[in-house]
Amino acid sequence: MKLMIFKKIISSKHFLKHKRKCKKFKKYNKKFKKYNKKFKKYNKKFKKYNKKFKKIIEKTKPIIKFCVFAGRQKNMRILHSYIEILLKEKIIDQYHIFDFSRNILDKNFLYESYKNFTSKYPKQIFLHNYKENNFKQVKHNQYDWSPFYKKISNKLFYKNSVVIKCDDDILFIDILGLKNALHDRIKDLKSFLIHTNCINNNICSYYHKNIFNDIKNELNIFPKGGILGPTFKNPFLAYNMHNSFTNDIILHNDLTKYYIPSFYLNHRISINFILINGEDCKYFKNTSYDDEYEISSYYPEKLNRPNKVFGNCICSHFSYSLQDKILSRNNNLMNLYVKLSNTYLKNIN
Amino acid sequence: MNNYKINSYGNNKFYIKNWIDEKFILKVNKKYFYIDYFDNKIHLHNNKKTYFNIQFFQNDIIEIHLGIYFFNRYHLNDDFKNRNLLLKLMYNNQENKIELINTNIKNQYYMQFIKSKLYISFNEDQLTLTQKPKTPIEFIKSKKTYDKIWVQRKIKNKKIYYKNLHNNHFYTNFYLGWGCEDCISILQ
Numbered sequence: 333m334k335l336m337i338f339k340k341i342i343s344s345k346h347f348l349k350h351k352r353k354c355k356k357f358k359k360y361n362k363k364f365k366k367y368n369k370k371f372k373k374y375n376k377k378f379k380k381y382n383k384k385f386k387k388i389i390e391k392t393k394p395i396i397k398f399c400v401f402a403g404r405q406k407n408m409r410i411l412h413s414y415i416e417i418l419l420k421e422k423i424i425d426q427y428h429i430f431d432f433s434r435n436i437l438d439k440n441f442l443y444e445s446y447k448n449f450t451s452k453y454p455k456q457i458f459l460h461n462y463k464e465n466n467f468k469q470v471k472h473n474q475y476d477w478s479p480f481y482k483k484i485s486n487k488l489f490y491k492n493s494v495v496i497k498c499d500d501d502i503l504f505i506d507i508l509g510l511k512n513a514l515h516d517r518i519k520d521l522k523s524f525l526i527h528t529n530c531i532n533n534n535i536c537s538y539y540h541k542n543i544f545n546d547i548k549n550e551l552n553i554f555p556k557g558g559i560l561g562p563t564f565k566n567p568f569l570a571y572n573m574h575n576s577f578t579n580d581i582i583l584h585n586d587l588t589k590y591y592i593p594s595f596y597l598n599h600r601i602s603i604n605f606i607l608i609n610g611e612d613c614k615y616f617k618n619t620s621y622d623d624e625y626e627i628s629s630y631y632p633e634k635l636n637r638p639n640k641v642f643g644n645c646i647c648s649h650f651s652y653s654l655q656d657k658i659l660s661r662n663n664n665l666m667n668l669y670v671k672l673s674n675t676y677l678k679n680i681n
Numbered sequence: 682m683n684n685y686k687i688n689s690y691g692n693n694k695f696y697i698k699n700w701i702d703e704k705f706i707l708k709v710n711k712k713y714f715y716i717d718y719f720d721n722k723i724h725l726h727n728n729k730k731t732y733f734n735i736q737f738f739q740n741d742i743i744e745i746h747l748g749i750y751f752f753n754r755y756h757l758n759d760d761f762k763n764r765n766l767l768l769k770l771m772y773n774n775q776e777n778k779i780e781l782i783n784t785n786i787k788n789q790y791y792m793q794f795i796k797s798k799l800y801i802s803f804n805e806d807q808l809t810l811t812q813k814p815k816t817p818i819e820f821i822k823s824k825k826t827y828d829k830i831w832v833q834r835k836i837k838n839k840k841i842y843y844k845n846l847h848n849n850h851f852y853t854n855f856y857l858g859w860g861c862e863d864c865i866s867i868l869q
Contacts, residue, residue, distance in 0.1 A: 557748060557858040596685045598865040600858040625857040626839065633841055633859045637824045638867065 380424060394518055394610065395493040398424040399502075401480065403433045403500045406666060407650065411498070412445060413673045414505040417538040417680055419453050424496070424512050427453070430480045431462045432500075437564040439465070477621035485617040488608035491501045494518060497606050501650035503669040504531070504578075505605075506587055507680050509645030516642055519609040523640035524632035526607040529592055531577050532570045532655075534561035536600050536641060540573065547572050558600030559630070567658035570651065571665065578668035582675050592643040599628045600638055604649040685867040696829045697843075697863040707745075708865075709803055714746065716855060721760040725806040727852040731855075732823060738793035741781045742795070748855050751777040754797050757808055782814065789817040832861070 370387050398415065402408055417464070418424045429446055433439040442459070449457040462481040477536030494517050511623055517526050530536045534555045541551035563570045579660055581587065603624050612631075619626045632639055648669070651659040659665060688696050693856045707714035716723050723731075736744045745752040753776040775795070781790040791814040792801040794821035801808065802815035832843040835851075841860030853860045 334724050465689060500816065513770055557854060557856055557862065559856055595865045598859060599683070599862045620856060621736065622839075629859050630839055633861075633864065634836065636689060636865060638685050 346466055364542065381681070393427060396424045396496065396500065396514060397426045397479065397489075397493050398491055398496045399428040399430060399433050399484065400498045400499055401477070402442050403438055405438050407501045407503065408438075408441065408445065410503050410669055411500065411505075411667075411672050412449075413677060414507070416449075416452075417507055417677055418505070418510070419449075419456065420578045421507065421680075422512070423507065424566065426458065427457050428458045428460060428483075430460045430481075431465045432475070432477075433465065434467055445488075474621040476620050477623045481616040481619040482606060484608075484613045485615070485619075489614035493610035495608045495610060497608065497611055498602065499604050499652065502605050502647050503650050503666075504581075504646070504648035504672060504676070505607070507522040507677075509587070510647075513607060513642045513645035517609065520640070521609065523596065523630055524608075524635065524637040525601070525603070525639040527601055527603070527639065527641045528605045528607075528645045528647045529590065529641060529643045530604050531573055531590070531646070531647055532563060532651070533602055533604055534563060535597065536592075537563045537569070537573070539595075540590070540643075543590060544573055545574060546576075558597065564652060564654055567651075567655035570655050571659055574648070574650070574659070574665050575668070578665070580673045582668070582672050585676065585679055587646055592639060592641075592648050594638050594643040596638040598632075598638050600625065601641075602649075602652070603628055605647045607642075634670065685865055687865050693833050694831060694846075695834065695843075695864050696831050697861060699827055699830050703734070704819045704823045705735045705745075706730050706823055707733060709816055712806065721817045723757065723808045725803060735820065738778070743779050743781060744777045745779065747773075750855070752779065752801070753777045754794055755812055755813060757801065757810055767773075768772055784817045786817060788821075791816075792818055834860075 398418065400408075400411065400415075415424075415427055419427060423612075427449060430440055431439065431442055433442055439462075443462065446457060446459040460483055464479060480551060483489055494514060506528075520526065527533070527536075529539075531540070535558055537551055538554050538561070541548050544551065550562050550569055552564065553562050555564075563573075577590070580589070606627075608627075612627065615631050616627070628639055650665070650669070690696065698804060702755045705849060711724055712725035712727055713728035714723055714733070715729045731747065734746050736746070737852070738744070750756055776794070778795040779801075780793045780795050782789060782793055793799065793814070794801075794810075797810075799810040799812065799817075800814045801818065802811040803809065831846040832852075833846060835842045840853060840857075842851050843861050843864075844851055854862075
């Protein structure tokens, strides 16, 4: 009886179907195993190529060179705290210290800080103009900046790189903003200079008039031709801006209030913190005394390229030489900037 | 994001907004006030002329300026340089005020600084400041013939000059900035 039932089951349509399906399944399983092996092979190859591709990208990715016209120790101490974070976060690749110090104490400080940085970031820190600087580079009240421009106009230096030129009295750098600005600099090939949105810059101050309400009317004068401006003529305006900016950021740690829309400009601008495309540095071979004029006026006009202020990257420029007597009268502002760097960088970390 | 355009047509040919609108020429004895870029001093010239802006406060009180620089005793005695603008004149606009004193000749005036009581005079085509009136000065408002003008560019000593193709006059900004800020028009 059991045999009969078994025979019936075997000869049944359902069983035959199932048998066929099983055969097919075995076939597909074999094929799947074959493809799986192939896939693993390709995966290995892909990983290899991916590594190679990443290496190529790293090679072609512009090297970010942060160059400082280094000098005054009290300013450099603050600036170095920001540079250290920029190096740590790999936002910049190299830090170039151009020794433009004007006394031996500052010079020694630069050398010490160069040593400290190199111990932490070997092969990323460079000291220039150290031996050459004999504190006698002033002519007719103008300083000879040629060591910097000769260096950056060398093809070995500028090739495949973005050069950041920073004054020694930049006392605040918006770390994340700088990342955006660098991204914009790499993309934007038409702007000659990209200047950051700088507190106490003659042009930017005009656009900050709505932020600093107390001095709104005073700031509402556009510096004609990009020269001078209300903050030059009245250093108390700069004092006011520094004071309210530092206190505000220390309290609220919110930079968005200070962002302005980016804009192009076809006139001169004070070059406190600028981003230059490496390829454009070739023009600066003979630049020395009138560097601000040549960089922000002569070459952009000659090449029919505008300058740009990038509104989403904030930095703070402490003082122009004419403001120095008022701003450095006491250490209040400097202390505020020390406090600001401590609180701001704590949050970044 | 705003944008910009370059008013460039062909090789080294641009059109720009006519800048002489609302500007004044100062004249003494058929010679023009002219400031040479290289020595930063005002003297008289037969053909070359500098265009000035004149701001009227009352009928007889004016301020004359050239870009960022004003006529005042510091600039006229020395050079048109930033050091005078900044060190001696912070907050002080009174040094720039000039009173027009009538002469018997039509459209000609003696110009006297109100604060220092000095007169603008000329001695052998060179500008001097004198205690007594000496040189009557005529000022003429420039006439605008075209809305836009065609210019060509020339470069000399790292300074860019523009040649007006309608009358062949050369133009550059007096201060060390862009020779002409209208060459690239920025669309806001």
